[in-house]
Amino acid sequence: MPTDILVMVESSEARLGSLRSLGEVHYAPGATERAAVIAAHGPKIRALVTNGSIGVQAAEIELLPALGIIIAVGAGFENIDLAAARARGIAVAHGPGTNDAAVADHAFALLLGVARDLLHSDRQVREGLWDASRRMRPGVAGKRLGILGLGRIGLGVARRGEGFGMEIGYHNRHRRDDVPYRYHASLRDLAEASDFLVAVAPGGPETRHIVDAEVLRALGPKGFLVNVGRGSVVDNAALAAALHGGTIAGAGLDVLDGEPNVPAELLSAPNLLFTPHVAGRSPDAVAAGLRLLMSNLAAFFEGRPLVTPVP
Incomplete structure (x- = not known):
């Protein structure tokens, strides 16, 4: 049977080229393109490639009668309608473990960058303001590191924190018995016990805006927030207010609720370092993700069990 593959996520030519070795590829990374491809080729599509942020909804699945497998690039799968897929017997896989190291590295890059205010210092030096850029900034070594979401990436962040001699705590849905770090039963308690709070939590209704005004107040005026998980975890309005009002010392964001649209109140906020959802984009991570896909x-x-089925 011919294989038609719908690719709904932004993809490199290397990924598209590999997929073309399996059949006809319909590349539709935008909503308008996706609707057009489904309307024209929906009955032929047997495989669908997406990610956790884009997902695929029941209404789209209904228009793909030949669909047999959905694969999420990356570990997240929160916006895939699993109930609709399973009702049809559609297999669902994801890509855990492929970009863990890159995301953990990036979390620390943001943490160090915002704590030491590297971007602002660089700009001042380039503008000839050498002396003005020589301000006191907090260090990281020996400080308290709180991790929201101690999965694979969270563990990578913790291990990097150990290298800085940091005291490490975490908040999860459940306590882990296989780690030496201090468990906090509530996110507020974790924030209160942290100098740096790194969010690596998955998206979805359970985690939406759990980093809210109360949590940011608990983090306090000397505390820093870093988010490399899902943008929906952080309440944008609460974060903007906390930065403008000095409730927290600063933040580093690789992900943003509503991305790529950035609210004006965040663009104008002090002590905020942005990157455009690139934490997992390293050559090694991309290659590993393609192999797993x-x-x-x-x-x-080939009728074999999937390598990494969604649980």
Whole structure:
């Protein structure tokens, strides 16, 4: 049977080229393109490639009668309608573990960058303001590191924190018995016990805006927030108010609720360092993700168990 593959996520030519070795690829990274492809080719599509942020909804799945497998690039799958997929017997896979190191590295880059105010200092030096840029900024070594979401990436952040001699705590849905770090039963308590709070939590209704005004007040005027998980975890309005009002010392964001649209109150906020959702984009991570994507597709088309099925 011919294989038509719908790719709903932004993809490199290397990924598209590999997928073309399996069949006809319909590349539709935008909503308008996606609707057009589904209208024109929906009955033929057997495989769908997406990610946790874009997902795929029940209404779209209904228009794909031949669909047999959905694969999320990356670990997240929060916006894939699993109930609709399973009702149809559609296999669902994801890509855990492929970009853990890159995201953990990036979390620390943001943490160090905003704490030491590297971007502002660089700009001042370039403007000839050498002396003005020589301000006191807090260090990281020996400080308290709180991690929201102690999964694979969270553990990577914790291990990097150990290298800085940091005291590490975490908040999860459940306590982990396999780590030496201090567990906090509430996010507010974790924030209160942290100098740096790093959010690595997955998206979805359970975590939406859990970093709110109360949590930011608990983090306090000397505390820093870093988010490399999902943008929806942080309340944009509460964060903007906290930065403008000095409730917290600063923040580093790789993800943003409503991205790529950035609210004006965040663009104008002091002590805020942005990157455009690139934490997991390293050559090693991209190559590992492509290998896993192709392995899951090969397993499906050959009738073998998926390599990394969604639990």
